[in-house]
Amino acid sequence: MTIDQEDTRIELIHADDEAKYVLRDAREILAIVRNLLGARALVSARLAPGNESVLSTLVAVAEDGTSLLLDGSADPLQNQRMERADALDCVTQLDKVRIQFLLRGQRLVEDGGSPGFRAPLPEALLRLQRREFYRLQTPISEGVSCTLALPRVDGSRREAELRILDISGGGVAIAVPPVGVHFEPGTEFPDSLLRLPDTAPISARLVVRNLFRITRRGGAEVLRAGCEFADLPRGAEDAIQRYILRAERTRNARERGRL
Structure with missing residues (x-):
């Protein structure tokens, strides 16, 4: 699987119907995150600020739905940079729809002996369908x-x-x-x-x-x-x-x- 346009950051400035592109309801965001987890979707996480990107996957979602776990790297130095980043700018795909969200407050944790990053559920999630954006x-x-x-x-x-x-x-x-x-x-x-x-x-x-x-x-x-x-x-x-x-x-x- 490849992530279309994974080297780009897309930010909605204005729209006549923002809800068409941006989800802010925690329940809707949680549902999409769980679908991403079930699909084992690859995630390109850009360390913000900066241009360094890391290919990762979602590992788990907390039972109470308030946080998620992103897979860490085998490189300890890279994990340190990810933890120090202001945010992880994540891009992935679900059913050919581009999904983008920011993870803030990420903490390096051990999950079954493997490094990972625990972060609160994103406050907003951007969705862009191919027929609406990538013509x-x-x-x-x-x-x-x-x-x-x-x-x-x-x-x-x-x-x-x-x-x-x-x-x-x-x-x-x-x-x-x-x-x-x-x-x-x-x-x-x-x-x-x-x-x-x-x-x-x-x-x-x-x-x-x-x-x-x-x-x-x-x-x-x-x-x-x-x-x-x-x-x-x-x-x-x-x-x-x-x-x-x-x-x-x-x-x-x-x-x-x-x-």
């Missing part, structure tokens, strides 16, 4: 982009061309620049132009639905704005689907060529 990732080489018409103070407009990170029939995820464009759930960008290879520019109204911060290994960050299509012209959805199918065929052929 078709657009190749950087193709330069798939979206041009937004942004209002100026004097009433005129300026154009901003932003990179599209991934795309589906229902919307796109845009890489938000550090300055110059304001994104939050509910923000609308009318008169936007979607630019796909070998396709005429597609006009659309984009509605921001969520905003995530993605931190990659090495510390590089990108803000990802999930936007929904609105008011697509006739034929636009078919053109988008054709691009997705063509890109998926190319990617599959490339992957088969590496086997």
